[in-house]
Amino acid sequence: MRSAAFAIAMIFIGLLALPSSLSQELAHGIDQASDLDEIYNMSLEELLEVDIQTGRPGWFGTQLGQLKVKPYIHGYGVFDYRDYDLNRRKEVETFDMHYFNVLVGANVEDRIAAEVLLEYEHGGDDTGVRYGLLDYKLYDWLMIRMGKFLVPMGRFNEYLSPEYANKLPDRPYCLWRIVPIVWAETGLQLRGQYRPKGLPTLNYAVYVVNGLEQASGDGGDIRDMRGNNRDTHNNNKAIGGRIGFKTDWGLEGGFSYYRGAYTIDGDEYLSIMDLDAEYARYKWTFRGEYVSAVQEAVAGDLHKHGFYAEAAYRIDRHLEPVVRYDQAYMDDGSGNILKRTTFGLVFYPYPTLHPLFNFRVSQSIVHNDGRGDQTHEFVIQCVLGF
């Protein structure tokens, strides 16, 4: 995909053309003079930058510490009790240390940031890097993001996917099977926000990534295509973007699009489209998303689509009932449409810590679980961001 290579080259050329005073400062700090004789010819300004000790124990990390890089460690834990986990098709009751995820990062002069989310899922059964990214703010309205990042596809993947920010324990079907949340890709992204005078704030993102890739054949589950951290089969890159807006009176919305070859031979393409909206005013929050995917296949294209609609009302500072309906059509030949209605209640023991610490209980009426059956899901969950 030559256009992707060209786009990557242009981004880097643009980056190199930008003022690089910060990088020069960093290089100077690391590479400063160690020769004692040089000290005797230094000015006061130069002397103030000289390290007393050189050749000390420690390596690059020690030097970064001297450069005033301020690291941080955060994370979140999610503990579940589940009776019938439909998404994972486990039909027994279980306790689950669902996530104990660690965030490590650093911010340099509010222009450069690095952050990695180390995932420990299901008590450590599944581990990995959910995302690891480097951000470089070029201007107030434009930032370049490099690494493995959460794909800006709708609101949920980037902003609600951290489980403590979601209002219900589980994600909608369509954001499980069509938009394969949690979905991270490796590549380059340009993003930012801008407020034209008298208009809502605009936010935008475009990206080039390795893209989803199916291990063999075509027409498989989109969710199983994740994890293409390094392209080894073809040069095709996926592209995508999102444009959104946010008003002062609580309405947000956006349109997202993704397209890339998903088969090993690079011949079949997958396109995903997402429309999202949220309206939060007074005690009400309404959310919804519509997603659609076209998956090319030799035997005929698959058309997958789904949506969810959610409403929440904050009764008081501590309690917030939630109701959500979601459905998804997977075009898997069965004709089934996954349908579910979920009732939940969020309890905020310390409202000032909202949404970092809360308890959630939910009961789902599963009208169709994909096999044509009716069933129920019951989840109690405690989440804590720290």
Place this chain on the structure above:
Amino acid sequence: MRKASWVLVAILVLSLSLAAGAAQDTARQREYRLKAVFIYNFIKFVDGFRFEQPQPDQGEQKGHIILGIVGEDPFEDAFDPLLEKPVGQRYLRVRRITVRPDPNDQQSVDPNGIKILRQCNILFIAGPERPRIDAILKAVRNEPVLTIADQAGFLDAGGIINLGIEENKVFFEINLAAAERANLTLRSQLLRLAKRVIRQDKHSRG
């Protein structure tokens, strides 16, 4: 064999001890080498020193800039390369000074010590002299002597420049009120580079 093992362990421990000591010395030497160059550079930004008349054998050379190091000298040979570098038309000379308390007033320096201190243009008061700082500063109060130290509380005691260390780098802070009392003018470039500038202290209120 056991005896041989103990000998080896002893040699290892001794080596590590010596190595640790050597490493500390190196860091301390570098620190004071840096501080020496700081002091040398300060001279360029200070006006108002009172210089002795040159001796007849000095020809056209102007008087020296006398740096007195009070107490145990932490600089060792750090100033040596600077003695050959002129500041303007003058050269730096270092004088090691030991002060003794006045037999009649333990809170003051003895009269001979006061005389020696006042002959200096710059005084560096070493750390071990901390208990005598008030007495030393009192001896040169209102004299055009640039007082420097590297210890907490030095500026509050009425010293003019204090050197400190933060994040492995040397910084300096200035008591401008003390400099004014000494009739020394510190140039704005110096004030700009200081981490902290005190413009009024408890002595100026008096």
